[in-house]
Amino acid sequence: MSEPLLQAVNLECERDDRVLFRDLSFSILPGTLIRVEGPNGSGKTTLLRILAGLNDSYSGDLLWRGKNRHGYREEFLRNMLYLGHRPGIKPLLTPMENLRALMDGRRSLPDRILWQALEGTGLGGFQTVPCRNLSAGQQRRVALARLLIADEPLWILDEVFTAIDIQGVGALERLLVERVENGGAIVVTTHHDLQLPSMQRLTLGGGDGYDY
Numbered sequence: 001m002s003e004p005l006l007q008a009v010n011l012e013c014e015r016d017d018r019v020l021f022r023d024l025s026f027s028i029l030p031g032t033l034i035r036v037e038g039p040n041g042s043g044k045t046t047l048l049r050i051l052a053g054l055n056d057s058y059s060g061d062l063l064w065r066g067k068n069r070h071g072y073r074e075e076f077l078r079n080m081l082y083l084g085h086r087p088g089i090k091p092l093l094t095p096m097e098n099l100r101a102l103m104d105g106r107r108s109l110p111d112r113i114l115w116q117a118l119e120g121t122g123l124g125g126f127q128t129v130p131c132r133n134l135s136a137g138q139q140r141r142v143a144l145a146r147l148l149i150a151d152e153p154l155w156i157l158d159e160v161f162t163a164i165d166i167q168g169v170g171a172l173e174r175l176l177v178e179r180v181e182n183g184g185a186i187v188v189t190t191h192h193d194l195q196l197p198s199m200q201r202l203t204l205g206g207g208d209g210y211d212y
């Protein structure tokens with residue numbers, strides 16, 4: 001069996017004296033997709049931000065490739081791609097400029113590749129239009145183009161199906177399946193009815209303060 005990329009060991013997080021989750025332990029293996037589920041406010045975004053290294057308000061351990069992540073933060077960040085529940089698109093920039101910004105200097109790709117990635121998410125013809133003139137779904141697609149040029153082994157995706165039309169949802173589902181088949185690891189939250197082969201589920205909402 002392959003080594004886990006990321007392991008959560010006894011994670012616990014409290015917000016405003018309410019336990020969102022405790023004793024949460026799981027492994028994220030290459031070639032797996034984990035869907036984090038739970039009702040509004042159950043802590044899905046909080047958990048994903050903790051996994052992505054964007055929130056340190058937790059107890060427990062996170063191991064990156066078997067070692068405490070604290071000592072390997074840069075390596076972890078280089079190998080992880082996080083897309084948050086907001087598209088994170090700058091309205092005054094074009095899709096091309098935004099996509100380059102989303103690369104965050106990790107790899108220098110030629111414009112041709114970025115252009116094609118935007119075409120691949122249905123933004124052909126919009127590559128040089130300021131993003132403030134795009135629809136909500138088109139802005140989301142700019143962020144999703146980042147996935148088409150991603151080589152990070154771990155993707156952490158928060159509500160990336162939001163505002164995407166039915167064709168876009170199908171294309172994104174196929175991309176996720178293909179990625180997992182090729183050894184990628186994905187953690188995703190969505191209120192969309194995602195049913196992918198061999199998807200694992202991690203359900204939140206059992207902490208103190210929940211009646212359901």
Ligand SMILES: Nc1ncnc2c1ncn2[C@@H]1O[C@H](COP(=O)(O)OP(=O)(O)OP(=O)(O)O)[C@@H](O)[C@H]1O
Pocket residue numbers: 015016020038039040041042043044045046047
């Ligand atoms: N910065 C913060 N400070 C204090 N409480 C917070 C903060 N961020 C989130 N919370 C609280 O933590 C709880 C979990 O929020 P979170 O966004 O993780 O839930 P979620 O499961 O992703 O919800 P949704 O399905 O609505 O997106 C909520 O009760 C929220 O009010």
